[in-house]
Amino acid sequence: MSSNIPTCRWGIISTGMISSWFVADLILDRPDAKVKHIIQSIGASSVQKAQAFAFRHCPKSSPTINGSYEEVYADPNVDCVYIGTPISFHKKNCLDAIAAGKNVLCEKAFTINAQEAKEVFEAAQKKSVYVHEAMWLRHRPMIAKLRQLLYEDNVIGDVFRMSCDFFDRIDIPNLPETSRYKHPKLGAGTLLDIGIYPLTWAFLTLDPNPPDNAERPNVLAAQVHQHGVEVTSSVLVQYPSSGRQGVITSTHMSNKPSNPICRVYGTKGYVDVTGEKPSHPHFFTVYKSKEDHQTFDQGQKYEFLHVGQGFIFEADNTALDIAAGRKESAIMPWKETMRVMELMDEIRKQGGTEYPQDHE
Numbered sequence: 304m305s306s307n308i309p310t311c312r313w314g315i316i317s318t319g320m321i322s323s324w325f326v327a328d329l330i331l332d333r334p335d336a337k338v339k340h341i342i343q344s345i346g347a348s349s350v351q352k353a354q355a356f357a358f359r360h361c362p363k364s365s366p367t368i369n370g371s372y373e374e375v376y377a378d379p380n381v382d383c384v385y386i387g388t389p390i391s392f393h394k395k396n397c398l399d400a401i402a403a404g405k406n407v408l409c410e411k412a413f414t415i416n417a418q419e420a421k422e423v424f425e426a427a428q429k430k431s432v433y434v435h436e437a438m439w440l441r442h443r444p445m446i447a448k449l450r451q452l453l454y455e456d457n458v459i460g461d462v463f464r465m466s467c468d469f470f471d472r473i474d475i476p477n478l479p480e481t482s483r484y485k486h487p488k489l490g491a492g493t494l495l496d497i498g499i500y501p502l503t504w505a506f507l508t509l510d511p512n513p514p515d516n517a518e519r520p521n522v523l524a525a526q527v528h529q530h531g532v533e534v535t536s537s538v539l540v541q542y543p544s545s546g547r548q549g550v551i552t553s554t555h556m557s558n559k560p561s562n563p564i565c566r567v568y569g570t571k572g573y574v575d576v577t578g579e580k581p582s583h584p585h586f587f588t589v590y591k592s593k594e595d596h597q598t599f600d601q602g603q604k605y606e607f608l609h610v611g612q613g614f615i616f617e618a619d620n621t622a623l624d625i626a627a628g629r630k631e632s633a634i635m636p637w638k639e640t641m642r643v644m645e646l647m648d649e650i651r652k653q654g655g656t657e658y659p660q661d662h663e
């Protein structure tokens with residue numbers, strides 16, 4: 304590995320599932336890596352949790368072990384703080400890290416609502432630090448290729464519709480009280496947890512504009528609630544300038560896979576995206592209409608290199624942004640996070656989902 308590539312020393316906040324996935328990808332052995340990632344510091348609600356996490360997930364590193372998040376924010380050797388806590392804690396975690404002058408990569412959904420996101424970005428601007436919502440899907444090389452095929456090469460003619468569903472069966476009544484899926488005050492509900500992926504697929508496949516100049520679609524939404532939380536969302540997304548529509552759904556009531564995970568319809572064909580879930584796409588296939596306009600060709604499959612689970616693309620881009628002195632990601636700029644949060648606020652308003660934080 305070349306020694307003059309940028310290095311990013313990460314401080315990991317919390318030791319749950321997503322932090323373990325993220326760290327697993329950071330420490331992958333990559334001979335052709337364009338960035339060197341170092342797990343510098345781990346912060347958890349207890350020293351024991353931080354220690355167990357380091358032992359299990361980064362056995363070849365020797366990160367600083369901390370029984371609080373504050374010690375990570377205060378560590379002068381940390382270049383970027385990764386926040387992997389439930390959504391309801393993101394605002395506080397971001398504000399605390401920013402107050403300590405740290406750059407931040409914070410898991411999706413960025414915050415509970417747009418007002419919280421605004422507060423975080425205002426603080427980041429004042430402190431002149433980098434902040435980035437970790438919507439890792441947008442960083443996958445597959446996305447740039449798909450958008451090029453749809454809107455530069457027009458391989459399926461005029462795009463007019465897409466559909467995407469995210470399912471994940473959650474047994475809410477039997478979860479512990481501390482679970483992020485259980486209570487609105489912890490940000491429970493499908494939209495912010497998984498519905499944000501179909502929504503992102505809609506933005507990426509229906510709007511050719513770059514994320515800092517994205518068109519705001521209209522949304523028509525319905526949501527279902529059980530056990531006091533939103534368990535199913537259905538949203539119709541429509542772009543005023545083109546009439547393009549997205550039919551997007553998410554549910555915590557089923558584990559039945561939907562394949563393809565996303566389908567994009569054009570006047571001269573369609574694209575099927577295949578993978579485990581909308582957060583984990585593997586490849587896509589372009590099917591072109593035959594001359595009869597009724598049938599389709601056998602399809603051209605576009606495959607992509609798999610590196611771990613795929614977090615490395617956003618991690619590399621974050622490290623490169625910070626090394627270049629940028630304060631925002633061009634792939635997920637602040638303006639785009641605000642737009643996504645505002646649209647999710649609107650969907651929740653129509654669907655009747657409120658969080659206690661909406662009234663603070």
Ligand SMILES: NC(=O)c1ccc[n+]([C@@H]2O[C@H](COP(=O)([O-])OP(=O)(O)OC[C@H]3O[C@@H](n4cnc5c(N)ncnc54)[C@H](OP(=O)(O)O)[C@@H]3O)[C@@H](O)[C@H]2O)c1
Nearest residue numbers: 317318319320321347348387388389390410411412481582
């Ligand atoms: N990018 C993706 O594909 C993806 C996938 C899953 C989740 N996520 C996002 O990642 C975030 C965390 O998800 P997760 O499934 O990893 O969460 P999790 O395992 O339930 O919790 C992560 C950590 O947050 C802290 N925590 C959890 N519940 C808490 C509570 N009630 N009170 C105080 N602290 C609590 C704990 O930190 P300590 O370790 O410090 O005790 C816990 O280890 C969410 O924002 C979610 O949307 C992203």
